[in-house]
Amino acid sequence: MDLFAGPGGLDIAATIMGVESIGVEWDDPTRATRTAAGLRTTREKDVAELGPCDPEVADANVLTGGPPCQSFSVAGNREGHQALEDVKRLATRLGGHEDAVTFEAAWKEVKAETDAMSDDRTGLVLQPLRWIMEAKLKREKPYDVIVLEQVPTVLPVWKHYVGILRATGYAADAHVMNAEQFGVPQTRRRAVLIARYAPADEEKTVAFPSPTHQRYRPGAERLPEVQEPEEGRPGEDRQEALFTSTSTDRPIIRWTAMQDVLRDRPADFEVVSNYGSGGDPKKRGRRTSEEPAATVTGKVRRNRVFRLQRTAAGTKQIGEELDRLTLREAGLLQSFPAAYPWRSTDVAQQIGNAIPPRLSLHILSCALGFGEPEEKLLTRLEEWQPPGAGEPSGSA
Structure with missing residues (x-):
């Protein structure tokens, strides 16, 4: 179940893996791209008008999503910082409920407050948490796996969500990931939350994908072939390298240019x-x-x-x-297949808003417990063709 699904950065990765998916997307041109790519999209366009109990999505056991980030893209100024603090404060009110009745009352209060905000996109970041709590308390079937992603300025929100999710029975963690370290020919940083329902797990931590490629740094030379994994460096680089990894001894490949x-x-x-x-x-x-390209x-x-x-x-x-x-x-620099069937007149915006599918493959494969994606999956992503490609004219 992919909230704010966009043109399918997560969905196409799930499809490559053989995982059935369905996305919610409000923008009609983006929905047209998804249809051309053979991706399922809900009839209802608004995430707020759906929930985990709706028949169309009730069987989903994995929740993913990347809610709009514009409210936080200027988090260094007063408005952006206040938006982050508002979300964390309201998220706290949604956690810790043991039954659907008390949660529903809390949600009505939170929704009334977000509806009154000058930027209604701030409240959209709370929608994944609503879906998570309703799946457990109303559907009575928690999501097995959760993956949320956004720009790095949203990391404080994801870290806050980690605490709420751990108290709800999930093993969870959140870190910033660099797209070029997973073979994407572009430098793009994403704040990623991964959670797995594990009420008996006392440590409440989860593994994150191990980088497979060289980290890009301005002025650094591209590796000739491979090198041994970096030990981590002081400051930010070392902090980002300290998350729990699925592997520690595999050589690093040079970045994709x-x-x-x-x-x-x-x-x-x-x-x-x-x-x-x-x-x-x-x-x-x-x-x-x-x-690698700069962020697309x-x-x-x-x-x-x-x-x-x-x-x-x-x-x-x-x-x-x-x-x-x-x-x-531009799609290739985002690691979309060359044959991806972009539709409508705002394609550049669709591409720029998406999460790179190759990065999604690594995140989903790790979150679902499969480890590092096999090379054949990465090749399948590159060679993917839309439904019906190459079939004779008139074929179904």
């Missing part, structure tokens, strides 16, 4: 960000084709692409401007 997936491009090129610079060209991000957003089509030419001295300099990234290429 843009040139590895954008094979129709010249071997050497540079992508120059055309936004987020405050008007100062010197602050525009630059990545060469030997590096809904404005990815604004990026400019230039050929890199090697000089007589062996250095590289910017040459002619090339065509900008296509939507298909």
Whole structure:
């Protein structure tokens, strides 16, 4: 059961794994993409109008979701910080209930308060917690596994949810994950919560996927092939490396570069960000084709692409401007299959809002207890074709 499902970053990974899924998505163009990809979507578009007891979704035993993040994307300022604190305060009121009656009363109070907020998206982050509590108290069948993901600024909320879930019978934890460390040709950081229903588990912790690829750092050279796992570094890097891992002795593969997936491009090129610079060209991000892409957003089509030419001295300099990234290429940088059937006119936004399917494969495989995804699953993701692809005209 995928809440706020988007174009299917989690659902397509589940499909590749052979796990049946259904998503809730309110945006019609995004729903069209999901339909073209053969992904099931609920008839009701609004997460708030559904619940775990509804017949269409009542059999689901796994809950995933990435609620809207705009309220927290500026968490460093007063409004963003206040939104985080509001969610944590209201979430506390939803935890600790032993029966459906007291929970329902608490939810009505919380909903009334969120409805009165100036930004109604703040309350959407509480919807997964409502679904979790209703599954246990009203459906009387808790979700076996829960996966929530969002931008890193939401990590304090997920950490707060971890405490509530542990008190509800779940083993749970939350950490920031780096997409390029799992073979995605893009640097993208996501705050991920994984929980598994385990009321008898005293430790209440869960394993997180082990990185399979090199961590990208500006100015760092790409590994020639593989290296032994990093021990962790002081500060933030070490803190992120300390989460419980499924493996500790597997060599690390070099990061996946843009040139590895954008094979129709010249071997050497540079992508120059055309936004987020405050008007100062010197602050525009630059990545060469030997590096992962910067985070793909809904404005990815604004990026400019230039050929890199090697000089007589062996250095590289910017040459002619090339065509900008296509939507298909933007999807590839997100690790969507090349044949993904994007629909409608807002495709760039659909792509930018999605969680990379390759990262989803690692998260879901670990959360469901399968360990690291087998190479054949990763290959299946790359080679995936939409339903009916290659069939004769007129086929069902």
